[in-house]
Amino acid sequence: CNDAGVEFHHSKCATSFIRDVIAPVYVPELVNEFFSFDKTVSYQGHFKPIMAIQFTELPDGVFIGCSINHAVTDGTSFWNFFNTYAEICRKISNNDPSIEKISRQPEFSRDSRIFSFCREAILELKAKVNSNNKDKLLVNEDFNAFEKCYFDKSVNLNGIFENWLFKSSNIANTAEISSFQSLSALLWRAVTRARKLPVSKTTTFRMAVNCRHRLNPKLDPLYFGNAIQSIPTYAVAGDVTSRDLRWCAERLNESVEAHKDERVRGYLKEWEKDPRCFPLGNFDGASMTMGSSPRFPMYENDFGWGRPLAIRSGGANKFDGKISAFPGREGMGGVDLEVVLAPETMAAIESDPEFMQYVMN
CATH class of the missing domain: 3.30.559.10 (Chloramphenicol acetyltransferase-like domain)
Structure with missing residues (x-):
């Protein structure tokens, strides 16, 4: 360990708003600037901290960018850490007496x-894949997810798709x-x-x-x-x-x-x-x-x-x-x-x- 600790950066971005980050269909290049270790390669972990947090203030919100060396941790560990970090911050701001206890104690025994x-x-896609009888396929080839999810609010879609799954999963030896x-x-x-x-x-x-x-x-x-x-x-x-x-x-x-x-x-x-x-x-x-x-x-x-x-x-x-x-x-x-x-x-x-x-x- 190089004992470099964890870097914490507090930045301000006065010219970009939340909509500039999440509204575009394509992920904007701006997002990369919210991560301190952008363009840092894994080997540099020998000389740099293995982790950095960047807190970027936008005019109407904040973006918290967390970067960590993938040689040290995977996604499961990363998100458990991030959740724990958020939990501790939340408890401090609320003067929560249970600050010393965290919900998920980590286990240390070993173009976009x-x-x-x-x-x-x-569910529709899963039903289609799990049905091997094309003549009795229970899905609609004209299915449109945007239309179904946003415009046809009166339809009990969950019930329909669960019924498809029940029927199409009843296939022996598959x-x-x-x-x-x-x-x-x-x-x-x-x-x-x-x-x-x-x-x-x-x-x-x-x-x-x-x-x-x-x-x-x-x-x-x-x-x-x-x-x-x-x-x-x-x-x-x-x-x-x-x-x-x-x-x-x-x-x-x-x-x-x-x-x-x-x-x-x-x-x-x-x-x-x-x-x-x-x-x-x-x-x-x-x-x-x-x-x-x-x-x-x-x-x-x-x-x-x-x-x-x-x-x-x-x-x-x-x-x-x-x-x-x-x-x-x-x-x-x-x-x-x-x-x-x-x-x-x-x-x-x-x-x-x-x-x-x-x-x-």
Whole structure:
């Protein structure tokens, strides 16, 4: 440890308002300036603090940017820390006598754009993936998430989609695909189509998975540290684009289900034999990486001013094909995906009917 502590910066931005941060369809470059360690690489943790907090005052609100070295902690630990930091600040401002007790005690024993998906759209997508009978498919091909979620308020959508899920999940000898895997498969297909890759080109879809519960014995859910691994799933572009959504989702599901204790430890043993830097990026033009998680308690960060209005990430670990998943602010199973793509690829998926029918913004 270099004993550099944690940097804290108090900044003021008099020319930009909340609307300038969260209203644009594309995430503005301004957001990167709210993070102290923007453009800092992991190795610089040997010389710089491993963490920095930047508190930026806007004319009509504040932005709290928290940067931490990913070699030290993963998303689970990061958001547990951020929630705890907010809880302590809130208790201090309220003179709360329970300041010494925190709710989630950590365990220390060892071009970017936001695409929003409402719960109904995700359930519809999951139902589609889990139905392998095209003749009896229980979904409407003309489904429009924006229209359903915002204009048809009188319809009991939750009941309709739950009924679809109940019926379509009753398939013998077939593993159920999760909502998140269904959403990932949708992205895999859309981006592969948009990139116009040769049919024989191998594509890669990586998913960052939490290994705490995959080990035997399991780690504590609040184990503080970096306990994630990146799981690759491979398929040629021709298969990704010509086969159906379920086929892609099944490939992702198989990769995740196979990643258990033996494989987790095997990855570590192989790395010890042959240490190497993780190949972050899209070097072959056919890769995608899904990071973060809609399960992280991002909107529970109440510093005493109420819940956050929005979640945005900075420029770290961003490249063509990087996707970051956030929970929707309203909860109820909604998901926001921060997607970074080359301009021509982004333009193509924005006009992809299979993809955009589920997007609500």
